[in-house]
Amino acid sequence: MEKILVTSALTYANGKLHIGHVAGSYLNADIFVRYQKLIGNDVIYIGGTDDYGTPISLKAEEEGVAPRIIAERYNKSIKKDLQGLNIQLDNFSGTSRPRHIKISQDFFTNLLEAGYVTKKTLKQLYDKKYKRFLADRYIEGICPYCKSDGARGDQCDNCGKLIDAINLIEPKSKISGETPIIKETTHWYLNLPKFENELREWLKIKTYWKDNVRNFIFSWLNEGLKERAITRDLDWGVPIPLENTKGKVLYVWFDAPIGYISSTQEWAENKGQPDLWKDYWLNPNTKLIHFLGKDNIPFHTIIWPSMLMKQKYPYVLPYDVPANEFLNLEGQKMSTSHNWTVWVEDYLKYFNGELLRYVLAANAPETKDSDFCWKDFQAKINNELNNILGNLANRTFIFAQKCFNGKISKPEVLSEQSQQTLNEACKIADYIGGSYNNYQVRKASRLAMDIARIGNKYFDETQPWFEVKKSKKIAEETLYVCTELLRIISIVYSPIIPKGMKKLRKMINLPGKISWKDLDKKQIKFEISEVSQLFKKIEDKEIEKQLELLKATQTVEEKIMEHG
RNA sequence: GGCGGCGUAGCUCAGCCGGUUAGAGCAUCGGAAUCAUAAUCCGAGUGUCCGGGGUUCGAGUCCCUGCGCCGCUACCA
Numbered sequence: 270m271e272k273i274l275v276t277s278a279l280t281y282a283n284g285k286l287h288i289g290h291v292a293g294s295y296l297n298a299d300i301f302v303r304y305q306k307l308i309g310n311d312v313i314y315i316g317g318t319d320d321y322g323t324p325i326s327l328k329a330e331e332e333g334v335a336p337r338i339i340a341e342r343y344n345k346s347i348k349k350d351l352q353g354l355n356i357q358l359d360n361f362s363g364t365s366r367p368r369h370i371k372i373s374q375d376f377f378t379n380l381l382e383a384g385y386v387t388k389k390t391l392k393q394l395y396d397k398k399y400k401r402f403l404a405d406r407y408i409e410g411i412c413p414y415c416k417s418d419g420a421r422g423d424q425c426d427n428c429g430k431l432i433d434a435i436n437l438i439e440p441k442s443k444i445s446g447e448t449p450i451i452k453e454t455t456h457w458y459l460n461l462p463k464f465e466n467e468l469r470e471w472l473k474i475k476t477y478w479k480d481n482v483r484n485f486i487f488s489w490l491n492e493g494l495k496e497r498a499i500t501r502d503l504d505w506g507v508p509i510p511l512e513n514t515k516g517k518v519l520y521v522w523f524d525a526p527i528g529y530i531s532s533t534q535e536w537a538e539n540k541g542q543p544d545l546w547k548d549y550w551l552n553p554n555t556k557l558i559h560f561l562g563k564d565n566i567p568f569h570t571i572i573w574p575s576m577l578m579k580q581k582y583p584y585v586l587p588y589d590v591p592a593n594e595f596l597n598l599e600g601q602k603m604s605t606s607h608n609w610t611v612w613v614e615d616y617l618k619y620f621n622g623e624l625l626r627y628v629l630a631a632n633a634p635e636t637k638d639s640d641f642c643w644k645d646f647q648a649k650i651n652n653e654l655n656n657i658l659g660n661l662a663n664r665t666f667i668f669a670q671k672c673f674n675g676k677i678s679k680p681e682v683l684s685e686q687s688q689q690t691l692n693e694a695c696k697i698a699d700y701i702g703g704s705y706n707n708y709q710v711r712k713a714s715r716l717a718m719d720i721a722r723i724g725n726k727y728f729d730e731t732q733p734w735f736e737v738k739k740s741k742k743i744a745e746e747t748l749y750v751c752t753e754l755l756r757i758i759s760i761v762y763s764p765i766i767p768k769g770m771k772k773l774r775k776m777i778n779l780p781g782k783i784s785w786k787d788l789d790k791k792q793i794k795f796e797i798s799e800v801s802q803l804f805k806k807i808e809d810k811e812i813e814k815q816l817e818l819l820k821a822t823q824t825v826e827e828k829i830m831e832h833g
Numbered sequence: 834g835g836c837g838g839c840g841u842a843g844c845u846c847a848g849c850c851g852g853u854u855a856g857a858g859c860a861u862c863g864g865a866a867u868c869a870u871a872a873u874c875c876g877a878g879u880g881u882c883c884g885g886g887g888u889u890c891g892a893g894u895c896c897c898u899g900c901g902c903c904g905c906u907a908c909c910a
Contacts, residue, residue, distance in 0.1 A: 319910070323909090406909055422908080461907090485837080489907085520910095522909095522910065566905095570910095581888090595904090602903085632846080653859095656872055656873080660872045667868070668868050668869075711846090729866075729874045757834070804872060
């Protein structure tokens, strides 16, 4: 039995959960975890929200509330939306909880004492009205190179050149609209260059990592690692544990991954075994697997391992970082600021969470960006879940009830065709297991649907509706094989659509608790209980409605932009 | 600017280390069947594999180049 610790990237607590988060790091993790549980591994699934940082603090100011209120609000909202999608984390914490502060400070102290943190003084732009230093994204001005207006503090959109915010002509704070002043400040830097050799050595054996992840890492390494600031001037964050450093907090990317540990500690405490977290984090045999979107790759493959290496506790380092690419929406890049996304909360008002799980699994951005379209959503639900899988169950069970009172037994001898059909399904089931293990959710989903396709083909070819008039036995054999296929499907599809498969198993009177090993245990007798539709079709109207809603929110947004 | 990625049927995508007539699903067309959620099954077709050049007996696959899109570029989180 393997010990596996799975995490999903902490979600930033300044907004609700949207389908990009789900496709990027939650659904794939949940499916992986469910599979690992099926094959009997000891796996826990940890996550939470990233509660600190400027955007949350600004939002709090806007609303006139404490930043903690904002963070807690979205922590709750995200947790609820995840539940709505049946994404089952063992613990969902937040980085503003007390436990997290202590351990983050320890991380800082240990790195400092080990000589991997340096202190530097630098000049930054400062907004006097809002009394805060400005990150590059909050500064606008005239580009010093092409003189065009509207250049950001980090880059000019017009000429594409990188800019040092201090060189902007006529800089303006995006928060207050006023001209910022240049002010000196002190920050602590993580000395990444010092980790280079150790990192290279460690990464050498990670040949099994996904290509997109490896490419990213080596582009950083080959460019040469640079020191990176790990503190900021802000009230809302983990205070740094040094004398006379009021107003200095850890920069969010530094303390965010530590949230995986503090969340695990919270989980252990809630279980009444406060030291249980050590069984995972301090165990060299634990497979630590971080699921995340590609934007998070450098943090988890370069910075986070570096941080872990120099702690007093012998933390386990990431075993794998299966990063996903991005999900686009209707052919366009998703954008929360332009409201071009689908919020899970809104989705759940109209549709079942299972359906989204299915579609996002079948079209996950595993190796490159993929696209979510509502029409495709409808097509996948109707054609695949309903017509192929749902109808196979329906036609088999209804037939069984009409002609056999719902009771189906395995014939003493199976025809060659029946045997081949079952063998093929078992072979596919093996491939599916391998696919889940390699984070290939799209492939797993396609293969599982293939079993249903095989079932329909077999049903047609053996013509039980015709045979039943001559020999009930021959018809029964078909129903037996199809039910057995559905039993297999109910196992192999359960990581992706757990509720639907539970419903399917209930119709066949199979136990709700399943194990991957059940695949080999051929069922001799089936008793079909009450038959109902597995899934419901989606009408054109429902999709049109979603497209209208999408357009409407965007129009509102554009109007706001037009009116400044 | 630098680094990296992508561009394959109407649509969404698969094509591992280069190897016979380039694939799947959906959509389209024709047929079969009628147990079933008008659900299924069989058959058919379609592609200058972004353009151009090169390596090779042989390239969607490797190399160079052009075009287009995208990401990263370390103070977005």
